[in-house]
Amino acid sequence: MPNPQAKAFKDAVVNYLNQVAPVTARAMFGGYGLYCEGTMFALIAHETLYFKVNATNQARFTEAGMGPFTYDRNGKSATMSYYQLPTAVYDDLERLQEWVEVSVAVARQAKRKQR
Numbered sequence: 506m507p508n509p510q511a512k513a514f515k516d517a518v519v520n521y522l523n524q525v526a527p528v529t530a531r532a533m534f535g536g537y538g539l540y541c542e543g544t545m546f547a548l549i550a551h552e553t554l555y556f557k558v559n560a561t562n563q564a565r566f567t568e569a570g571m572g573p574f575t576y577d578r579n580g581k582s583a584t585m586s587y588y589q590l591p592t593a594v595y596d597d598l599e600r601l602q603e604w605v606e607v608s609v610a611v612a613r614q615a616k617r618k619q620r
Contacts, residue, residue: 522539555588
């Protein structure tokens, strides 16, 4: 179960993101998955916000100096297709809305490919 500080961070992020999209959160693996209309497009881990990426939008994140979400898996580092959101984007609601929309589209595309 996430600690109170992590829950407060999640609550603040979800409240903020709701200014640009209908976002909900579900606890998972000590962090949170963030959903827009049933699609997981972002995650929070260690009080850091990550958005779903693929070839469509990954360059935006790397050009801003952001890296992927990594975790320890059986003693080895594993990387997921979620990149840390730049603070400058988070602080600009217009840009944030666009980045949310793109990450939701990327997540939906990935979901369709899994079927």
